[in-house]
Amino acid sequence: MARIGVFVCHCGENIGRTVDAAAVAAAASKFSGVVHAVDYKYMCSDPGQNLIRQAIKEKRLTGVVVAACSPRMHEPTFRRATAESGVNPFLCEMANVREHCSWVHENREEATAKAIDLVRVIVEKVKRNQPLVPIKVPVTRRALVIGGGIAGIQAALDIANGGHEVILVEKDPSIGGHMAQLSETFPTLDCSQCILTPRMVEVAQHPKIKLYVYSEVEEVKGFIGNFEVKIRRKATSVNNALCTGCGACQAACVVKKVPSEFNRGLGSRTAIYSPFLQAVPNKPVIDQENCLRYKAAQKKGIPPVESTVCGKCLQACPIAPQKAVDFSLWQDTFVTEKVGAIVVATGFDLPPLSTYGEYGAGKYADVIDGMQFERLASASGPTQGAMKRPSDGKEPKEVVFIQCVGSRDNARGCAYCSKICCMYTAKHTMLYKHKVHDGKASVFYMDVRAAGKDYDEFWRRAVEEDGAQYLRGRVSKVYKRGDKLIVKGVDTLSGELVEIKADMVVLATAIVAQRGAERLAQRLSIAYDMNKFLSEAHPKLRPVETNTAGIFLAGACQAPKDIPDTVAQASGAASKVQGLFSSQELARDPTVAHVNEAACVACWYCADCCPYGAIEKKEIRDKKGNLIKMVASVNEGVCQGCGLCAATCRSKSVELDGFKDEQVYAEIVAL
Amino acid sequence: MEHKEQKDQVSAQRVWQPKVIAFVCNWCTYAGADLAGTSRIKYDANIRVIRLPCTGRIDPLFVIKAFEQGADGVLVSGCHPGDCHYNTGNYHARRRWTLFRELLEFVGIDLRRVQFAWVSAAEGAKWAEVVNEMVQHVRELGPFEGYHVMLARSGRDAWLEKAAAGGGNGSGKGVAGGTPAVQKAE
Ligand SMILES: Cc1cc2nc3c(=O)[nH]c(=O)nc-3n(C[C@H](O)[C@H](O)[C@H](O)COP(=O)(O)OP(=O)(O)OC[C@H]3O[C@@H](n4cnc5c(N)ncnc54)[C@H](O)[C@@H]3O)c2cc1C
Ligand code: FES
Numbered sequence: 001m002a003r004i005g006v007f008v009c010h011c012g013e014n015i016g017r018t019v020d021a022a023a024v025a026a027a028a029s030k031f032s033g034v035v036h037a038v039d040y041k042y043m044c045s046d047p048g049q050n051l052i053r054q055a056i057k058e059k060r061l062t063g064v065v066v067a068a069c070s071p072r073m074h075e076p077t078f079r080r081a082t083a084e085s086g087v088n089p090f091l092c093e094m095a096n097v098r099e100h101c102s103w104v105h106e107n108r109e110e111a112t113a114k115a116i117d118l119v120r121v122i123v124e125k126v127k128r129n130q131p132l133v134p135i136k137v138p139v140t141r142r143a144l145v146i147g148g149g150i151a152g153i154q155a156a157l158d159i160a161n162g163g164h165e166v167i168l169v170e171k172d173p174s175i176g177g178h179m180a181q182l183s184e185t186f187p188t189l190d191c192s193q194c195i196l197t198p199r200m201v202e203v204a205q206h207p208k209i210k211l212y213v214y215s216e217v218e219e220v221k222g223f224i225g226n227f228e229v230k231i232r233r234k235a236t237s238v239n240n241a242l243c244t245g246c247g248a249c250q251a252a253c254v255v256k257k258v259p260s261e262f263n264r265g266l267g268s269r270t271a272i273y274s275p276f277l278q279a280v281p282n283k284p285v286i287d288q289e290n291c292l293r294y295k296a297a298q299k300k301g302i303p304p305v306e307s308t309v310c311g312k313c314l315q316a317c318p319i320a321p322q323k324a325v326d327f328s329l330w331q332d333t334f335v336t337e338k339v340g341a342i343v344v345a346t347g348f349d350l351p352p353l354s355t356y357g358e359y360g361a362g363k364y365a366d367v368i369d370g371m372q373f374e375r376l377a378s379a380s381g382p383t384q385g386a387m388k389r390p391s392d393g394k395e396p397k398e399v400v401f402i403q404c405v406g407s408r409d410n411a412r413g414c415a416y417c418s419k420i421c422c423m424y425t426a427k428h429t430m431l432y433k434h435k436v437h438d439g440k441a442s443v444f445y446m447d448v449r450a451a452g453k454d455y456d457e458f459w460r461r462a463v464e465e466d467g468a469q470y471l472r473g474r475v476s477k478v479y480k481r482g483d484k485l486i487v488k489g490v491d492t493l494s495g496e497l498v499e500i501k502a503d504m505v506v507l508a509t510a511i512v513a514q515r516g517a518e519r520l521a522q523r524l525s526i527a528y529d530m531n532k533f534l535s536e537a538h539p540k541l542r543p544v545e546t547n548t549a550g551i552f553l554a555g556a557c558q559a560p561k562d563i564p565d566t567v568a569q570a571s572g573a574a575s576k577v578q579g580l581f582s583s584q585e586l587a588r589d590p591t592v593a594h595v596n597e598a599a600c601v602a603c604w605y606c607a608d609c610c611p612y613g614a615i616e617k618k619e620i621r622d623k624k625g626n627l628i629k630m631v632a633s634v635n636e637g638v639c640q641g642c643g644l645c646a647a648t649c650r651s652k653s654v655e656l657d658g659f660k661d662e663q664v665y666a667e668i669v670a671l
Numbered sequence: 672m673e674h675k676e677q678k679d680q681v682s683a684q685r686v687w688q689p690k691v692i693a694f695v696c697n698w699c700t701y702a703g704a705d706l707a708g709t710s711r712i713k714y715d716a717n718i719r720v721i722r723l724p725c726t727g728r729i730d731p732l733f734v735i736k737a738f739e740q741g742a743d744g745v746l747v748s749g750c751h752p753g754d755c756h757y758n759t760g761n762y763h764a765r766r767r768w769t770l771f772r773e774l775l776e777f778v779g780i781d782l783r784r785v786q787f788a789w790v791s792a793a794e795g796a797k798w799a800e801v802v803n804e805m806v807q808h809v810r811e812l813g814p815f816e817g818y819h820v821m822l823a824r825s826g827r828d829a830w831l832e833k834a835a836a837g838g839g840n841g842s843g844k845g846v847a848g849g850t851p852a853v854q855k856a857e
Contacts, residue, residue, distance in 0.1 A: 104712060
């Protein structure tokens with residue numbers, strides 16, 4: 001006979017205010033099988049947990065139901081307490097009377113009645129729960145980091161320095177991400193490349209890091225401790241084993257007008273290119289879309305090796321006897337790697353400028369975005385750091401910066417604050433004033449959000465020391481008159497209309513989710529939010545984990561973030577990975593499916609629908625070894641416990657632990 | 672079962688309140704409902720959630736069982752297409768569900784009583800909307816008696832009585848209402 005204990009939590013006032021916890025306990029005490037029911041102010045506190053431990057001993061409980069917050073919050077806590085008193089932890093379950101009840105309903109009577117129902121459901125379930133033992137699986141102590149921005153670099157270095165192998169996959173020809181494009185960085189104005197490139201080189205030289213650039217994750221199989229990842233290595237047409245990165249091929253390339261991604265369209269690159277001087281690895285790739293030979297070969301339908309078009313890079317390559325430029329390397333290749341943990345560090349994206357037509361963006365060359373300003377200000381940029389405007393190369397004497405372009409703007413689908421633009425705009429005004437002493441910098445802003453160590457001081461310095469003029473208000477229009485850009489707006493503090501004749505306009509555009517973040521998230525079975533940023537498992541308490549065990553997040557892929565926050569999160573993710581790798585084995589949730597072999601009719605419907613290929617075909621033989629029949633059999637190491645097989649099985653011979661048909665029916669009947 | 676008697680007494684005293692049972696997946700909708708909670712978004716209290724690992728675990732018989740047990744509406748909700756924690760569970764659920772709903776419609780059930788919604792872990796507000804809308808529909812439709820009307824028409828009760836009177840085919844187990852009977856847990 002079941003002996004269930006019910007423990008109802010008030011959660012201070014959180015539950016107690018709308019749910020009469022004492023009434024719930026009183027009602028529960030009358031349920032069949034319940035031998036003990038109490039309520040308490042804070043069940044998760046130590047005295048609260050003690051109530052459970054004691055009752056298990058004194059009342060010889062065979063099952064525990066805690067009516068409190070969401071199981072996603074405290075199930076581990078109460079299962080631990082249950083196990084400490086010698087009862088299998090899987091015989092403890094929670095009824096969610098906070099998130100699903102007291103916090104969402106107002107009528108006390110209705111909420112209490114619902115709470116009683118919810119407890120009754122879980123009591124019926126627990127009565128039918130069976131003791132389970134966590135499944136032990138070995139851990140592959142090797143990590144995959146996706147994305148080679150500062151987040152990925154930091155995570156990879158931390159894990160590798162901890163002694164574990166790392167596979168770093170970057171989609172572009174070089175690691176570095178957006179940080180490599182920045183000129184100076186707030187709040188210290190230190191040069192971005194100077195602090196970043198040593199790290200990039202360290203990655204390339206680290207004996208524990210295997211770097212795949214120009215590569216993407218194609219497929220992910222498996223689960224925590226045991227992932228198998230298929231990586232697409234995009235064809236580079238360059239043999240990296242031979243290439244010395246001398247640059248002769250790039251100098252010889254006749255295609256010279258491809259807009260440079262690295263310079264965000266200011267300036268151009270060749271078809272065979274390495275994105276920037278300090279690129280890691282410093283090996284070029286051929287961009288197949290723009291290379292003359294590739295285009296010609298494609299037209300003819302022949303492989304590029306057989307084409308004789310152009311070939312200037314090949315001729316220029318000084319490596320002998322075999323050239324490093326190699327048109328036989330024209331097809332993507334695939335590698336498969338086994339890893340135990342994954343860090344996703346795919347960063348953010350910036351919308352195309354033309355998105356913001358109302359500010360003349362995409363129409364006037366001198367309306368640029370923040371990243372283009374970084375390139376103009378950077379010593380490695382198209383102007384070698386000289387402040388020259390794109391249209392005519394003149395030094396702009398009057399620059400208008402517009403903040404919150406696209407951010408905090410529901411109409412544009414970005415209701416959120418992009419977080420870093422207030423700070424980088426302040427930085428931009430300073431960088432501008434340091435270069436053009438007699439220039440004038442005006443900023444249109446909604447609010448200045450500068451919370452962070454030394455941040456408020458930083459933007460005030462822009463105003464107080466460098467004389468940036470901050471105008472609170474929105475810009476309604478930017479248009480051209482002569483060679484000036486007329487910026488019309490309101491200063492809401494003085495209530496006056498303002499019109500500024502600017503030489504250049506800089507838009508602090510929204511930070512948006514990485515293109516393809518959704519697709520990657522689906523491949524990894526991790527969640528993303530309505531803005532397509534990847535979701536952490538808990539916004540406060542599990543900020544680097546995802547809802548898929550063994551997959552972690554770092555950097556701006558999760559939300560707009562500056563470098564300090566990115567690096568902190570990356571180190572956090574790395575330490576989570578190392579924590580995981582600190583043991584040889586891993587205990588996994590034992591909720592898996594089982595087959596009743598006597599009833600199985602070998603229709604293989606379960607095998608067809610199983611997302612993991614966990615269903616194997618097993619032979620049943622008699623003592624003499626004659627085959628009696630084939631049955632389905634679940635590989636427990638692979639099964640993830642979705643229950644698809646159980647719902648699909650025609651002969652009802654597959655059952656999922658913890659969610660058996662009998663249990664679900666009992667729950668329904670309890671309502 | 673004693674709680675049923677209690678419930679019957681209560682419902683006799685009060686005006687009819689819709690009973691909507693929701694089968695939700697653990698990873699998206701359950702979490703979305705949690706988010707509605709942490710965001711303190713208020714919604715109708717006439718909803719009872721049964722948590723399953725994935726919508727793929729939902730057997731159409733669960734829905735029938737719910738109606739048999741007096742539900743006035745059934746809501747099924749899980750991850751958006753492509754977001755299922757188990758990759759493809761919700762695609763299977765969707766296919767199964769589409770067919771099953773057609774069947775329900777065929778036997779004359781108003782489909783507003785059986786809804787499917789994608790609610791992600793990020794959509795607390797959507798969960799509240801879905802619940803409110805569902806309960807509102809059911810409220811307008813009134814109590815669901817179709818199940819028992821249909822059973823009566825099928826002649827099951829007469830058959831059961833005959834079986835109980837000593838004839839019949841013996842066990843009788845599992846036939847009550849066409850869905851498996853719940854055995855007493857000891
Ligand atoms: C104009 C501007 C100025 C800024 N100024 C400052 C500043 O002064 N100080 C400061 O602290 N911060 C600044 N920032 C913010 C800073 O750029 C970010 O904090 C930082 O770049 C985040 O790093 P990350 O690695 O998370 O992302 P990213 O830099 O975006 O790197 C992500 C990397 O992942 C790669 N990737 C993406 N998808 C895939 C995939 N599917 N497979 C493989 N690889 C992939 C990308 O190619 C990229 O290399 C500024 C940002 C902008 C836009
Ligand atoms: S886990 Fe949500 S539908 Fe499969």
